[in-house]
Amino acid sequence: MLITQTIQEVRASLAPIRSAGKRIGFMPTLGYMHEGHLKNIDLAKQHADFVVVSIFVNPMQFGPAEDFSGYPRNFERDRRLCESRGTDLIFAPSVSGMYAEPALLTFDIAQMSDHLCGARRPGHFNGVAQVVAKFFNIVQPDIAIFGQKDVQQLFILKRMVADLNFPTKIIAAPTVREPDGLAMSSRNMYLTPEQRSQSSILYQSLQLGKKRVLTGERSAKKIIADMTHLIQTASEARIDYVEIVRASDLQPIEVIDGQAVIALAVYFGKARLIDNIILEIKGDSVNEMNAFV
Numbered sequence: 001m002l003i004t005q006t007i008q009e010v011r012a013s014l015a016p017i018r019s020a021g022k023r024i025g026f027m028p029t030l031g032y033m034h035e036g037h038l039k040n041i042d043l044a045k046q047h048a049d050f051v052v053v054s055i056f057v058n059p060m061q062f063g064p065a066e067d068f069s070g071y072p073r074n075f076e077r078d079r080r081l082c083e084s085r086g087t088d089l090i091f092a093p094s095v096s097g098m099y100a101e102p103a104l105l106t107f108d109i110a111q112m113s114d115h116l117c118g119a120r121r122p123g124h125f126n127g128v129a130q131v132v133a134k135f136f137n138i139v140q141p142d143i144a145i146f147g148q149k150d151v152q153q154l155f156i157l158k159r160m161v162a163d164l165n166f167p168t169k170i171i172a173a174p175t176v177r178e179p180d181g182l183a184m185s186s187r188n189m190y191l192t193p194e195q196r197s198q199s200s201i202l203y204q205s206l207q208l209g210k211k212r213v214l215t216g217e218r219s220a221k222k223i224i225a226d227m228t229h230l231i232q233t234a235s236e237a238r239i240d241y242v243e244i245v246r247a248s249d250l251q252p253i254e255v256i257d258g259q260a261v262i263a264l265a266v267y268f269g270k271a272r273l274i275d276n277i278i279l280e281i282k283g284d285s286v287n288e289m290n291a292f293v
Contacts, residue, residue, distance in 0.1 A: 001079075001082065001083045001087055001088060001089065001090065002088065002089040002090070003079070003089070003090045003092065004089060004090070004091050004092070005091075005092055005093060005094065005097070006093065007093065007097065007138050010052070010089070010091045010138060010139065011138065014050075014052070014089070014139065014140070017049075017050045018140070022048075022049035023047070023048040023049045023050070023142040023143065024048055024049075024052060024139065024140070024141045024142050025044035025045070025047055025048025025049075025050065025051045025052065025141060025142065025143050025144070025145065026044070026051075026052045026053075026054070026135065026136075026139050026144045026145070026168075027040050027041060027044050027051070027144065027145045028053075028056070028131075028132060028135055028144070029054060029055055029056075029078075030055075030057050030058070030071065030186070031055040031056070031057060031072075031073055031074070031075065031078050032071075032072040032073060032074060032077075032078065033077075033081050033082070033186075034176075034184045034186060034188075035176055035184055036147060036149070036173075036176035036183075036184035036185075037081070038081060038084075038085045039176050040145045040147060041053065041085040041086070041087055041145075042085060043145055043171065043173050044143065044145045044171075045085075047171060048141075048142060048143055050088045050089070051086070051088050051089070052087075052088065052090075052091060052139055053082050053087050053090050053091070054091045054092070054093075055078055055090060055091070055092045056091075056093055056131070057071050057073065058127060058128070058131040059095055059099075059127075060099070060103075060126075060128075060131055061124050061125075061127030061128045061131065062124075062127070063121055063122065063123060063124060066121075072189065078090075091135075103130070106126060106130060107125075107126040107127075107129040107133070107160075108126060109125045109129060109156055111249060111250075111251070112152070112155060112156050112249060112250045113125040113126070113152070113156065113250075115243060115245060115250055115251065115252060116151075116152045116241065116243055116263055116265075117152050117265060117274065118152060120240060120241070120265070125152065125153065125156050128153055128156070129156060129157065129160050132157055132160070133160065133164070133166075136161075136166050136168055140167075140168075142167075142168065143168065143170075143171055144168050144170050144171070145170075145173050146170060146171075146172060146173065147173045147174075147175060147176075148172050148174055148175050148276070148278070149175040149176075149183045149184075149274065149275060149276070151261055151276045151278070152250060152263075154170075154172055155247070157170060158170050175275070175276075178200075180200040180203070181200055181202075181204065181207075182196075182199050182200055182202065182203060182273075183202075183273070183274075183275045185273060185274075187271045187272065187273060188271065188273070190269060190271040191268055191269065192236075192269060194236060195236045195268040195269050195271070196268075198234040198235070198236045198268065199234075199237075199268050199273060202231070202264060202273060202275050203275065204230065205230045205231050205242075205264065206227070206262060206276070206277045208226060208230055209223050209224075209226070209227050209244075209262045209277070210262070210277055210279065210286075210288060212226060213256060213279055213281065213286050214286050216284075217256075218255050218256045218257065219254070219256075220244040220252070220253055220254055220255065220256055221254065223244065223262070224242050224243070224244060227242050227262075227264070228242050231264070231266060236268050236269065237267070237268060238266065238267040238268075239264070240264075240265035240266060240267060240272065241263075241265050242263075242264045243262075243263055243264070244260055244261070244262050244263075245260065245261050246259070246260060246261075247259035247260060247261050256279070256281055257281050258280070258281060258282075259278065259279070260278070260279050260281065261276055261277075261278050261279075262277050262278075262279065263275070263276035264276070
């Protein structure tokens with residue numbers, strides 16, 4: 001496994017791979033990996049001949065009140081995990097290497113970032129789009145893997161690829177869960193034993209929302225109310241949001257139809273946990289979409 005730290009190094013390492021006609025897969029991460037990341041590497045290997053993983057805590061996606069310096073980091077642990085899953089190259093640039101000068105050209109994500117996490121984290125998705133666009137230009141991958149758990153990020157980046165004509169195919173990876181349904185996340189490490197026990201209420205609430213749709217309820221307001229009531233039974237939970245939006249533009253809907261995202265963000269202590277399910281509704285037919293291209 002190769003380890004590169006500069007743009008010049010990663011480009012030089014990938015040049016012969018590309019010349020040999022091999023497909024390059026890419027998975028950007030903030031590091032501090034868990035089994036969800038590793039399953040995404042497995043997915044990348046199914047679609048590409050050579051897999052690149054980036055490890056970079058991007059300051060552009062952290063707001064003024066968010067702890068960039070405190071984000072968990074353990075490169076040696078991440079290196080071992082990546083190698084154990086057959087990663088071919090790690091790209092671990094420095095902040096100065098990625099942002100050598102103050103950026104004069106930045107992103108402004110319209111509409112798709114004004115609800116869900118975007119409403120609570122202004123500028124976050126602008127920073128995500130900027131760093132991913134930079135990575136795509138540096139690595140020039142044929143495919144890139146993004147997890148469904150960060151559904152707003154996933155949809156925005158799919159739109160960025162389409163709008164800017166990147167020759168990269170985004171593949172969505174299904175959310176990887178603990179046995180009790182909690183979505184795997186680096187932030188789970190912050191949970192106390194009691195908070196961890198209660199946090200399974202998030203997946204239970206999503207399943208309640210799905211059940212309500214399956215039994216014929218189409219009012220987003222009523223389903224949100226039911227989910228909110230269930231989450232509030234967990235004493236450690238502090239709801240940030242529970243929303244139902246259209247999959248196409250991430251705008252809130254009143255009547256659930258077509259492809260809809262049921263999404264939530266809930267605090268347990270200092271850990272802000274997000275999760276979602278995507279439903280496709282056609283008349284009386286309801287299907288959960290676990291992953292899609």
